[in-house]
Every structure is written in C-alpha cells, then in structure tokens.
Amino acid sequence: MGWGPSAKAHHHDGGRVEAPVTLRGYLLCVFAAFGGILFGFDSGYINGVLAMNYFKQTFGTPATDSNAYHGLNIKTSDKSLIVSILSAGTFFGALFSGWLADRIGRRTTIIAGCIVFSIGVVLQVASTGVGLLVGGRVIAGIGVGFVSAIIILYMSEVAPRAVRGAIVSGYQFFITIGLLLAAVVDNSMSNDLTSASYRVPMGLQFLWALILGVGLFCLPESPRWYVKKDRLEDAARALSTLRGQPQGSEYVREELNELVANHHYERQLMASTWADCFKGGWKPSGNFRRVILGIAMQMMQQWTGVNFIFYYGSTFFGQIGVTNGFLVGMITTAVNVGSTPLSFWAIEKMGRRSLLIYGAVGMAISEFIIAIVGTAAEGSKAAGYVMIVFTCIYIFFFASTWGPAAWVVIGEIFPLPIRAKGVALATASNWFWNFVIGYITPYMVDEDKGNLRTKVFWVWGATCTACIFFSYFMVSETKGLSLEQVDLMLEETRPSNSAKWVPRATYAEREQHMATEEKAAGLGVEHRDAV
Ligand code: BGC
Numbered sequence: 001m002g003w004g005p006s007a008k009a010h011h012h013d014g015g016r017v018e019a020p021v022t023l024r025g026y027l028l029c030v031f032a033a034f035g036g037i038l039f040g041f042d043s044g045y046i047n048g049v050l051a052m053n054y055f056k057q058t059f060g061t062p063a064t065d066s067n068a069y070h071g072l073n074i075k076t077s078d079k080s081l082i083v084s085i086l087s088a089g090t091f092f093g094a095l096f097s098g099w100l101a102d103r104i105g106r107r108t109t110i111i112a113g114c115i116v117f118s119i120g121v122v123l124q125v126a127s128t129g130v131g132l133l134v135g136g137r138v139i140a141g142i143g144v145g146f147v148s149a150i151i152i153l154y155m156s157e158v159a160p161r162a163v164r165g166a167i168v169s170g171y172q173f174f175i176t177i178g179l180l181l182a183a184v185v186d187n188s189m190s191n192d193l194t195s196a197s198y199r200v201p202m203g204l205q206f207l208w209a210l211i212l213g214v215g216l217f218c219l220p221e222s223p224r225w226y227v228k229k230d231r232l233e234d235a236a237r238a239l240s241t242l243r244g245q246p247q248g249s250e251y252v253r254e255e256l257n258e259l260v261a262n263h264h265y266e267r268q269l270m271a272s273t274w275a276d277c278f279k280g281g282w283k284p285s286g287n288f289r290r291v292i293l294g295i296a297m298q299m300m301q302q303w304t305g306v307n308f309i310f311y312y313g314s315t316f317f318g319q320i321g322v323t324n325g326f327l328v329g330m331i332t333t334a335v336n337v338g339s340t341p342l343s344f345w346a347i348e349k350m351g352r353r354s355l356l357i358y359g360a361v362g363m364a365i366s367e368f369i370i371a372i373v374g375t376a377a378e379g380s381k382a383a384g385y386v387m388i389v390f391t392c393i394y395i396f397f398f399a400s401t402w403g404p405a406a407w408v409v410i411g412e413i414f415p416l417p418i419r420a421k422g423v424a425l426a427t428a429s430n431w432f433w434n435f436v437i438g439y440i441t442p443y444m445v446d447e448d449k450g451n452l453r454t455k456v457f458w459v460w461g462a463t464c465t466a467c468i469f470f471s472y473f474m475v476s477e478t479k480g481l482s483l484e485q486v487d488l489m490l491e492e493t494r495p496s497n498s499a500k501w502v503p504r505a506t507y508a509e510r511e512q513h514m515a516t517e518e519k520a521a522g523l524g525v526e527h528r529d530a531v
Contacts, residue, residue: 018482019243019251021160026167028242029159031215033170035110035151037208038117040178042144043434045201046083046137047311047329048186050074054197059130065447067315076446078130080439082137083311087435089120089138091428093145098424100146102272106154106222106420110147114213117143121209124202128195140205141431147212149427153420156411157222158242161482165347168411169340169404176337176399178208179310183333187326224416224483227259228272235259254508261507262484263416272417277425284476284498285490287418293474294410294426300467301406302433304363305460306398309391310336312441319445320374320453322384328391335392339399351479351499352405352412353471359401360467366394367461374454387454402467406430412478415487472496 019025049055053069060072067073074082093113101109120140127133151171159167185204189197220242226235236256240247243255270276270287280286308316309332318325346355370390377383414422444450444459452459476498478486485503493501505513 018160018162018255019245019249021163022244025160025242025244026163028219029155029163029167030170031219032110032151032155032158032212033167033174034208034215035147035212036171036174036176037178037181038114038144038205038212039148040175040180041182041208042140042178042205043086043307044179044182044310044333045186045205046086047314048183048190048326049198049201050079050082051314051326052186052190052192052197054193054195058128058195058198059133067318076442076449080442081134082130084435084438085134086137086141086144087431087438089141089143090145090148090431091141091435093142094149094424094428094431095145096142096424097146097149098421099274101150101153101225101420101424102228105225106150106157107216107219108221109150110154110216111213113143113146113150114209114216115143116140116146117209118206119143121202121205124205125199143209145427145431148430149424150420152407152411152427153423154222156408156423156483157224157419158220158238160243161480161485163348164412165352165404165408165479166344168408169343169347172343172399172404172407173337173340176333176340176403180333180337183330187330190326223256224259224419227256227263228416232256232260257508258482258484258506261511262487264511265507266415266417266487270415270417272421274421277418277421284494285487287415287422290413290415290490291418291422291425293413294422295429296470296474297406297409298426298430299433300463300470301402302430302437303463304360304398304402304467305367305437305457305463306395306403307434307437308441308456308460309395311438312445313391316445317388319447320384320387321379322388328388331388332391332395335395336399336403339396340403342400343404346400347405347408348479351477352409353475353477353495353499355401356405356409356471356475357468359397359405360464360471362397363394363402364461364464364468366390366397367457367464370394371454371457371461374457378454383454409475409478412481412483412486413476413490416483419483477501 056069056072056074060074062071063073065073097109117140120136120143123132123136123139127136152168155168155171156164182201185201189200220238223235223238226238236247236252239252239255243251245251276287277291278288280288282289313332314325314329317328322328370387373383373386410423410426444452444456474495476490476493476495481489481503484507489498489501
C-alpha cells in the first residue's frame with residue numbers, strides 16, 4: 001500500500017476519532033431499535049390468529065381435520081399464502097428502500113415505511129376475506145421492508161463504534177419483544193368469538209408505527225448520509241447531537257474529518273449504483289464478495305430454522321402429541337426475549353465471528369438431539385419433554401448469537417457508497433428466505449402433506465451445520481472498528497486472521513499523507529478494544 005505511518009503522535013490514536021459514549025447519546029442511537037417491534041409483531045401475530053376459531057369461521061373453507069371449527073378451517077394453500085405473503089412485500093420493500101435511503105435519507109425512508117405500513121394495517125383490519133387480508137399484508141410488508149433494512153443502516157451509521165454491536169442487537173431485542181407481545185395478545189383474544197379476536201392484534205400494529213415514526217421525526221439524520229450528499233454543516237450538527245458534544249469540539253471535527261476522508265477515498269474507487277454492488281471480485285474487500293456475504297448471512301440466519309418454531313411451533317407441537325402446543329409457543333417466545341440481552345455483552349466481548357461460530361455449533365447440536373430423540377421414541381412423553389427442553393436450548397443459542405449478529409454484520413460490512421443498497425439486498429434476502437421457508441413448511445409437516453413430524457429437525461440440524469462452516473470461512477471480525485476501519489481491515493486480512501487486525505491510521509491521516517507525500521515514520525499500533 002502506498003501510504004505509511006505519520007509521525008504525528010496525537011493522530012495515531014484511532015480511539016480519538018469518536019467522542020466518549022454518553023448515556024444520552026446511547027439512548028438516541030438505540031431509539032430506532034424500537035422498530036424491531038414492527039418486524040416481530042407483524043410476523044408473529046399471524047401464528048395465533050390462524051388458530052382462532054372466529055378466524056377459521058370467517059376466513060375458512062369446509063374441512064374435516066381435527067383442528068377444524070364447526071367444519072371450517074383455513075386450507076393449507078391459504079395458510080401458506082397469508083403467512084408468507086408478508087415476506088413477499090417485505091422483500092420488494094427492502095430492495096426498493098436501498099435506493100430510496102440514498103435519495104431521501106435514512107431517517108425519512110424509515111418514516112415513509114411507517115406510513116406505508118399503516119395503510120396495510122388499515123386494510124388488514126377491514127378484511128373479512130382472504131383477498132383483502134392478503135393485500136393488506138403485502139402493503140404492510142412493503143412498509144416493514146423499508147423499516148427493517150433502513151433501521152439497520154441508520155443504527156449502524158449513527159452508533160458509536162465501541163457499542164455499535166450492542167446497539168444494533170437492541171433491534172433484535174425489540175423483534176423478540178414484538179413476537180412475544182403478539183403471542184400474548186393472540187392468547188388473550190383467542191377465546192373471543194367476535195371479529196375483535198383478529199382485529200385487535202391487527203390494529204395494534206398501528207401503534208408501533210406511530211411511536212416509531214413520531215420518535216424518528218425528532219432524531220437527527222445519519223451524519224454519514226449528509227457526508228455522502230456533501231452537506232457537511234448538517235453532518236456536523238447531526239454528529240454534535242448524537243455524540244453530545246459541541247459542534248466545534250475536537251471530537252466532532254475529528255469524526256467528521258474521518259467520514260469525509262473515507263468518503264473521498266471510496267468515491268475514487270466506486271460509484272453508488274446497483275452495478276457497483278457487484279464489482280470488485282472475490283477478495284474480502286471486493287464489493288461483490290461483501291454483497292454475497294450479506295445476502296448469504298441473512299439466508300443462513302433463516303436456514304437456522306428459527307421461524308419453524310415461531311411461525312408453526314404451536315401447531316407443530318400440538319400435532320406431535322404435546323398437549324399444550326400453544327403454551328410451548330409462549331415458552332419459546334419468552335426464552336427468545338430472555339436470551340437476547342446476553343448478546344449485548346457477548347457481541348462486543350467475543351466479537352461477531354466467534355459468536356456466530358459458537359452459536360451455530362450450539363444450535364446444530366440441539367437440533368440433532370431433537371431429531372434423534374424424536375425419531376427413536378416419537379409419541380412418548382419423555383421424547384416430548386426432551387424436545388421441548390432442547391427447542392428452548394436451541395432458541396437460547398439463536399437469540400444470543402445468530403439472531404442479533406446477522407443484523408450487526410450486515411450493518412458493518414459495506415463501504416458507504418453501496419452501504420444502503422448492500423444492507424437492502426441482505427435484508428431482502430432475509431425476507432426472501434423467510435418467505436420460502438414459511439411457504440414450504442406446511443407442505444413438509446402437515447398431516448395430509450409431507451408429514452415429516454420430528455424428522456424435520458434433521459433438516460434444521462444439517463442447515464445449522466452449514467452455518468458453522470459459513471461463519472468460519474466467510475465472516476470477518478468487525479468488532480470495535482469504525483465503519484471506515486472495517487474497509488481497511490477487509491483490504492488487509494482474510495476472515496480467519498481478521499480478528500487480529502488493528503487499525504494503524506485513520507483515513508484523514510491517509511489522505512493527508514497522500515497529499516503531502518511525507519516520508520513514512522513509525523506509527524503507533526492501536527488496540528481494537530480501546531475506546
Ligand atoms: C429473524 C426473524 C426471526 C426472529 C426471531 C430475526 O433476527 O430475522 O426471522 O423471526 O429473529 O427472534
């Protein structure tokens with residue numbers, strides 16, 4: 001590389017580029033995490049609603065199976081469509097939002113997502129037939145697509161680097177709370193025999209959109225977006241609010257200098273088009289490799305099989321003879337909420353890469369144990385208990401590792417020119433695979449279809465094993481680095497030795513150095529954990 005260390009002692013400290021993290025700054029950055037509720041509640045409430053008697057009576061067709069109510073039930077094809085159509089909307093919403101967030105800003109795109117989402121909610125509440133319900137879920141889905149992709153982008157861009165992993169994990173925490181709330185609301189409405197049974201869970205979604213939209217309206221736009229748009233005054237103002245430091249302070253100036261220098265550097269290398277996302281080849285720093293990593297990361301997160309438990313868990317456990325399938329659903333959802341906060345600490349302590357490897361090992365073992373016990377002794381009481389316990393252990397591993405880390409990683413791996421589009425592509429992949437798995441699951445496990453029963457856990461065990469290899473060979477360690485340092489790290493390392501990399505200089509120094517062509521002198525080595 002044609003640039004060397006600078007002799008300026010006070011500039012070699014990568015940690016000086018950002019202000020110390022204040023509680024206020026932390027809370028400002030973490031607010032957007034609330035948007036996870038939209039994601040969790042929206043994808044979660046449908047599970048319980050499908051099992052409601054009034055819903056079966058209103059939306060069902062004649063059926064003879066044991067779950068039918070007054071001879072009516074939701075047919076497999078309608079069930080698949082109602083559940084998975086949301087992800088189809090979110091897929092397109094997420095993709096489109098990558099373009100929109102570069103044009104109108106990150107914050108504005110999220111607010112727009114809340115508005116679109118609310119329109120979808122109105123249609124869902126108004127529906128009394130599958131057609132309108134499906135339409136409402138597509139539109140709400142588009143809104144969730146905007147929100148789910150751009151919140152990750154926004155949070156990664158506004159968060160101080162030392163706590164970025166923890167802050168983005170907060171988003172996952174709200175997803176889990178959304179899922180839990182949905183289960184609780186569904187449960188409390190499940191015996192109601194009026195249209196309120198399904199309209200209350202549907203209508204509540206409106207509240208989440210309102211809180212998120214109004215709250216974000218009061219927060220600053222991402223300083224990195226302002227830099228991208230050459231609005232440096234606005235960038236300084238946003239940084240000053242986010243970091244709780246005066247606009248003219250050294251912290252704000254240094255951080256801004258770094259963002260600007262990085263942007264100049266990246267701009268020489270690439271533009272911001274969709275085509276640029278696929279350039280650069282297979283080296284770890286190539287855009288193509290990073291985009292594939294993001295897309296595959298979210299694909300693998302879905303292939304852990306987690307949504308098999310959350311979308312179909314209640315029905316599935318009922319089917320294999322566990323008396324209270326619904327209760328099991330509540331327990332797994334609660335374990336999901338309870339285990340996620342562990343990641344706030346672990347993701348900064350162990351790092352993203354190790355956490356993913358360790359989580360995948362834990363999940364694979366749990367899935368195989370369920371598969372073995374289920375295959376050997378299906379139907380016995382003991383097997384039922386073992387399955388419930390290991391399902392909970394599996395969820396513990398997912399919630400404390402892959403759940404949050406997949407989102408953290410996609411927020412960190414892209415260079416600014418293509419970051420919005422990269423995050424959008426990765427999020428769209430999450431929803432695409434969410435859709436595929438949501439769609440095929442009933443065909444794998446329903447009694448009159450594949451009827452795989454517990455054998456379906458062999459599938460999830462195998463896919464979790466693939467997650468171990470994927471994390472080992474593909475994921476680089478991004479912990480403790482600024483988003484700009486991540487670019488340098490990817491240029492200089494491979495995934496397996498990435499955790500050892502330490503930043504040697506800032507982009508501002510690099511730019512200055514290139515301009516003056518000073519002679520290289522000894523530059524200090526910074527430790528990654530230093531704040
Ligand atoms: C996943 C969702 C899943 C949820 C469970 C998220 O990170 O993307 O598909 O339902 O975690 O907590």
